[in-house]
Amino acid sequence: xxxxxxxxxxxxxxxxxxxxxxxxxxxxxxxxxxxxxxxxxxxxxxxxxxxxxxxxxxxxxxxxxxxxxxxxxxxxxxxxxxxxxxxxxxxxxxxxxxxxxxxxxxxxxxxxxx
Amino acid sequence: xxxxxxxxxxxxxxxxxxxxxxxxxxxxxxxxxxxxxxxxxxxxxxxxxxxxxxxxxxxxxxxxxxxxxxxxxxxxxxxxxxxxxxxxxxxxxxxxxxxxxxxxxxxxxxxxxx
Numbered sequence: 550x551x552x553x554x555x556x557x558x559x560x561x562x563x564x565x566x567x568x569x570x571x572x573x574x575x576x577x578x579x580x581x582x583x584x585x586x587x588x589x590x591x592x593x594x595x596x597x598x599x600x601x602x603x604x605x606x607x608x609x610x611x612x613x614x615x616x617x618x619x620x621x622x623x624x625x626x627x628x629x630x631x632x633x634x635x636x637x638x639x640x641x642x643x644x645x646x647x648x649x650x651x652x653x654x655x656x657x658x659x660x661x662x663x
Numbered sequence: 664x665x666x667x668x669x670x671x672x673x674x675x676x677x678x679x680x681x682x683x684x685x686x687x688x689x690x691x692x693x694x695x696x697x698x699x700x701x702x703x704x705x706x707x708x709x710x711x712x713x714x715x716x717x718x719x720x721x722x723x724x725x726x727x728x729x730x731x732x733x734x735x736x737x738x739x740x741x742x743x744x745x746x747x748x749x750x751x752x753x754x755x756x757x758x759x760x761x762x763x764x765x766x767x768x769x770x771x772x773x774x775x776x777x
Contacts, residue, residue: 648693656704
């Protein structure tokens with residue numbers, strides 16, 4: 550049973566470019582959340598998707614957008630990249646209404662902006 | 664408000680017990696979690712506790728929760744060099760009545776001396 554998988558594992562971009570990160574949730578899960586972990590910080594909630602809709606959003610600008618597909622996988626898109634977007638991006642999956650179970654995290658995509 | 668605080672560093676000798684502390688502010692937390700992160704890696708769930716429990720023990724790990732003071736601690740018995748890592752405390756906040764987001768602390772770097 551595969552857990553949460555993220556791709557790519559590492560990515561290097563330059564300022565102003567756009568990037569797309571991908572996440573496949575654990576089998577049986579239908580919600581996907583994205584987190585940004587800057588160096589030396591704890592993860593920060595970006596947004597969450599369920600039924601292909603953004604359900605909740607953290608304090609991130611509109612440059613950060615996402616999508617969820619019918620197979621529950623998700624993408625995180627970041628436009629007009631800034632140096633400060635360099636971070637580890639983590640995806641977490643869970644099951645709607647099963648709040649007693651912890652979400653499962655992927656190993657993350659490390660994004661470096663030059 | 665949503666805020667989770669942890670001390671930044673802890674150093675212990677191999678074989679001693681480690682105690683990592685965390686305080687949180689949101690009284691609506693349903694679960695509280697401890698995650699471990701090794702260099703360059705994602706988040707590994709260590710243990711979690713329901714907010715109406717006081718204590719949970721899992722092998723070398725003991726979690727204590729003081730809900731009145733909003734204080735959570737993680738005790739690692741017989742600390743080993745392999746326990747050296749960053750430990751994150753996180754609280755879950757219910758959103759949309761169906762799922763939740765995590766609020767993470769800034770992490771405590773545990774260094775185990777041989």
